[in-house]
Amino acid sequence: MKQDGILFLGGCVMDNCKSSMKNLQPALIHNPNSRKNIQDDGRFIRMARRKMGDFCVSTLNDSYLAGHLAELKKKGVNFIAIDGGDGTVSACLTAIANAYRGMPLPAVAVLPSGNTNLIAGDVGFGLRGELALDRIMNPASLRSSIRAPIKLSWIGKNCPPVLGMFGGCTGYARAVRIAHSPHVLRFAPHDLAVFFTIFSSLASLLFRRSRKSWMRGNELSWLSENDNGMKEEKRGRSFLYMATALEKLSYGIWPFWNAGSGRSGFHFLDVNACPKRLPSAFFYLLRGRVPGWLWSHEDYQSMVVKKMILETDSDFVLDGEVFPASGNEKIMLEEGPSFRFLHV
Structure with a gap:
C-alpha cells in the first residue's frame, strides 16, 4: 500500500528531510516517440540538454536503456526523471531495478507525455517544461510517495520479468x-x-x-x-x-x-x-x-x-504492452521493489 512523505534508503525508513533531498544527483530519460514529445518538435529535449548536459538521455528504443542506466549509475545518479507515458515508465522501472540491483534504488519522477498516463495521475511530478526541469535540478522541496510496482514473470519460460503499475x-x-x-x-x-x-x-x-x-x-x-x-x-x-x-x-x-x-x-x-x-x-x-x-x-x-x-x-x-498468450500458461504477479516517486 502507499506510503507518502517517507524515504526508504538502504532498507531503512527515514523522515523526508530537506538535507537528504539536496544530495540527489538528477538525470532525465526522454522518450522522443511519446505523444507530447512528438508534438513539441524537440523543444523540451533541447532545453533539457542545455540545462542537464550529459545527464540528459533521449532513447528511441527500450533496448538501449540498460546501457544508458549503467552509465548514469557510474555518474552517481540517484534521481531519474522519466519523460514518457505508462509504457515508458514501466520499461524504465524494469531497467532501473536491473541496473541498480543490490543497491538503493534511485528516486523517480514521472513527466507525463504518452498516450496513457495513469501512473502520472497517481504519482506524477505535477509540472512539465522548464518549470519541471528547474525543480528536478533543485529537488530540496519536493515531496515523495512510495509505490511498489507489480512484478510480472512467466513460470516455466525463459523470459525476463517486467515491472509495471x-x-x-x-x-x-x-x-x-x-x-x-x-x-x-x-x-x-x-x-x-x-x-x-x-x-x-x-x-x-x-x-x-x-x-x-x-x-x-x-x-x-x-x-x-x-x-x-x-x-x-x-x-x-x-x-x-x-x-x-x-x-x-x-x-x-x-x-x-x-x-x-x-x-x-x-x-x-x-x-x-x-x-x-x-x-x-x-x-x-x-x-x-x-x-x-x-x-x-x-x-x-x-x-x-x-x-x-x-x-x-x-x-x-x-502498462499498455500486450504480452500474447501461448496456450494456457502460468504467470506470476508479485509485489516488486519499492520506488520513491518525487513530485511537487
Whole structure:
C-alpha cells in the first residue's frame, strides 16, 4: 500500500528531510516517440540538454536503456526523471531495478507525455517544461510517495520479468486491443483511452454477435497470497481481470476494494464469466464506490495481495504492452521493489 512523505534508503525508513533531498544527483530519460514529445518538435529535449548536459538521455528504443542506466549509475545518479507515458515508465522501472540491483534504488519522477498516463495521475511530478526541469535540478522541496510496482514473470519460460503499475487479462486484454486502434488513440488521447478500455467491456454486451463471447470470457484460475500468508484460490472463467499497484486512477474511477486482510501488496479485481448484475456493478465501480451487495457478491472478487499465480489462455497487458498468450500458461504477479516517486 502507499506510503507518502517517507524515504526508504538502504532498507531503512527515514523522515523526508530537506538535507537528504539536496544530495540527489538528477538525470532525465526522454522518450522522443511519446505523444507530447512528438508534438513539441524537440523543444523540451533541447532545453533539457542545455540545462542537464550529459545527464540528459533521449532513447528511441527500450533496448538501449540498460546501457544508458549503467552509465548514469557510474555518474552517481540517484534521481531519474522519466519523460514518457505508462509504457515508458514501466520499461524504465524494469531497467532501473536491473541496473541498480543490490543497491538503493534511485528516486523517480514521472513527466507525463504518452498516450496513457495513469501512473502520472497517481504519482506524477505535477509540472512539465522548464518549470519541471528547474525543480528536478533543485529537488530540496519536493515531496515523495512510495509505490511498489507489480512484478510480472512467466513460470516455466525463459523470459525476463517486467515491472509495471496497471495491467490485466481476459476482458481487459480484449478491450485494450480495441483502445490501441488508431481511431481510438486519435480521438481519445492520454488516459481517456483507458477510460474507453473499461467502457468497451460493457459496450460489447449491447451487440448480439459479441455478447456471448465477451460474457463467457477466458479461462482463468488463480492462487493468491497476502502479507499474512493467507491463501485463496479460484478455478473457472473470467469476464474481466485487472490489477494495479497504484492508489488512484483518473476521473475518480476505482474498481477495487480490499475484501481480505492484506495491508500491503497490489490490488486486483476479478469478475467471473457471465456475472450477475453487471451493469449495476460497473456503475458503482466506475464511480469508485462499493455497496454492500457488491462487496459480498460471489461473481466479484477484489483483494490486496502480495503474490498471485494465474493460469489463463488470455493475453496479459501491463502498462499498455500486450504480452500474447501461448496456450494456457502460468504467470506470476508479485509485489516488486519499492520506488520513491518525487513530485511537487
